[in-house]
Amino acid sequence: MDIFLQQIINGLVVGSIYALIALGYTMVYGIMQLINFAHGEIVMIGAMVTITCINLLIGAGINLPGPLLLLAGLLMAIPVSMLLGFAIERIAYRPLRRAPRLAPLITAIGVSIVLQQAAMLIWGRNYRPFPAILPTEVHDFFGAAITDLQVAIVVLALLLMGGLFFLIERTKLGRAMRATSQNPEVAGLMGVNINTIISMTFMIGSALGAMAGVMVAANYDQAHAYMGSLIGLKAFTAAVLGGIGNLAGAVVGGILLGLIESMCAGYLSSSYKDVFAFVVLIGVLVFRPSGLLGERVADRA
C-alpha cells in the first residue's frame, strides 16, 4: 500500500511539472499550430541560470534563507527565458508564418540544437548539482515519504496554473489570446495586435517553462545541458494526451502522464520508464488523436 501511495505522490509531483511545461506547448500550438521544439531547451536554460545565480550569491557570501535564494535565482531566470522565448519567435518563427509547414518545424529543431549546444559551451557537459539550500526533511504521510519540496512543487504548480487560467479567461489580454487562436485574421480586424499577442504567448509560456525547469532541477537535485529534450518530449506527450491547444487538457494530460509513468516505474520496470511515455503518445495519436479533452483532429498538414 505504501508503495502505491509513494508512486502516487511521485507521479503527482512529476506530473504537475509536466503540466506546467505542457501549458507552454499547448498555448503556442493553440495560437500558431506550431510545435515549439525549443520549449524544452528554455526549461533547461531556466534551470541552469537559476543554479548559476544561486551559486554566485552563495559564492559572494550572501547568506539568505534557502527559499529566498531560490527566489532570487528565479527572478534572474524568468526574464532571461522570457527574452529567449521572445527572440526565438521573432527570429525563427515569425518570418516563416506563411511558409510551407515543414519550414518552421525545421527551424524549431535548429533553434533547439543551437540553444542546447550554446548551453554546453557555457555550462560544460557535466551534471550541475542543485545547491543544497532547501530543507531535506522527510515527512511520513500514511506510510509514504514526502518532502517539503514536493509539497511546494505541487502547490506552486497549481497556483501558477490557476493564475494562467485567470489570465486567459478573465483579462483583456486573455480574451485577445483566445480570439487570436480562433482566427488570427478576424482578431486582427477587431483591433487585436496579433504580433504582440503571439510574442506575449511565447513569453508567458517561457516563464512557466523556466519555473518548471527549476522544479525539475530541485526535484532531481541536478541539471544538465541535455535535460531539455527529454522533458520537452514528455511534456509534449502530456499536451497531446490532454488534447493539444486545450489548456485544461494540458493540465490533465500532464498529471495523468506523471502518474502513468511513476506507476509503470514502480510496478513494471524503471529502466523502461521513458518507453511507456512514448507508447502512451503513440497510443493516443492512433486511437484518439484529438486527445482526452480536445476537439481538433490530428490530420492537419
Added chain:
Amino acid sequence: MAIDFLKTPRQRLAVYIALAVVLAVLPWALGGLFENGKSWLRAVDFALLYIMLALGLNIVVGYTGLLDLGYIAFYAVGAYTYALLNSPHLQAMLPVWMMHPPFVVMIILAAFMAGLFGVLLGTPTLKLRGDYLAIVTLGFGEIIRICLNNLDHPINITNGPQGLNGISKVHLFGLDFGKPIQWLGLTFDVAHSYYYLILAFCALIIFVTLRLQQSRIGRAWVAIREDEIAANAMGINTRNIKLLAFAMGASFGGVSGALFASFQGFVSPESFVLMESVMVLCMVVLGGMGNIPGVILGAILVSITPELLRDAINPLQSAVFGRRVFDPENLRMLIFGLAMITIMLLRPEGLWPSRRRKLEIHEHEEEATA
C-alpha cells in the same frame, strides 16, 4: 538528375567517367596528399555511409514529405542485425547455421529487418502528418534506442550499454576484408577495401533512388507530398504508397547500418542517439530536399565538416587562447543548428534544389507577397 550545363549525352558520359576515375583514385590520393590520410579515408568511408542514410531519409522527407525524426533507428536495426549474427555474443544461443551468414544474405536480411521496422512505424502513423508525425517518429527512435540499451536483462540480447564487440569483417569472393589485401601490386588496407565496398553500395543506392524517382512510385510519392487528398482521388493507394516510402527509406538505412557495424567492428546504443537523426535530417535539408545530387552534397558537407573543424579549430584555438576553449563537437552542432535556421529563412529549397522544388517554393512566396 539532368544537370543543366551537360546538354549532350557525350558530355555527360565524359563527366561520369571523370567522376568514376576521381572516386577510384581518391583513397590513394588522400594517402599521398595528407599526412593523416588514414583518418581522412575513414572519414570518407563514414561520409559514404551517411550519403546512403541521407538518400534513404530523402525518400521519406524529400519525396513523400513526411518528417521523420527517428530515422537513425533503422540504421540501428541494420547495424544490430549484422552485429548479432556476426559477433561471438550470441554464438552459444543461436544454432550454428544462423551464425555468420554469407554477406549478400546478411545485407538483404538487414535491409529486410529495417524495412519491417519501417512498416511497423508507418502503420500506426499513417493518418498523421507534419508535426505530429515528427514527434511520433522521434518517440519511436527513442524507444528503439532505450530497448537496445536495456535488453541485456532478463535475457542478454543486445548486451546493453556496453554494446557488441568483435564483429567480424566482411568475407566476399573469398577475400577477408579484415586483413590487408594484395592485388595488382597494391596493398588494400581495411579502410581501402571498405571504401570500395561502401562506394559500390552507395552507387547501387543512388541508382535505385534515381530509378524510383522516375517511376510510377516516385511520382506517387511526390503527389502525396503535394496533396494527399488529390493524390488519393487520382487513384493512388496512399496507404500502401506511404508504407512503401517508409519501408524503402528504412531499408536503405538498414544496409548502411550493416556496413557500419562490420566496418566499425563494434556497435553500442550510443551511436544511435537523437542527434544522429537530426544530423541526417540536416543533410537532407541543407542539400535540398528531394534532389539526389543536393542530398549527396549535404551529406558530404555535414559529415566532413567535423574533420575540417578538428584540423582547423584546435590549432587555431591553441594559438589564440593557448588552450582548448571550445569543444569542436559542440561547435559543429552549433554550426549545424544555425545552418538549419539560416537555410530555412533564406533559402528554404536547400543549397542544390531540384528545379521543381525551387519553383514550388518561390511560387508560394509570390502568393504570399501578392
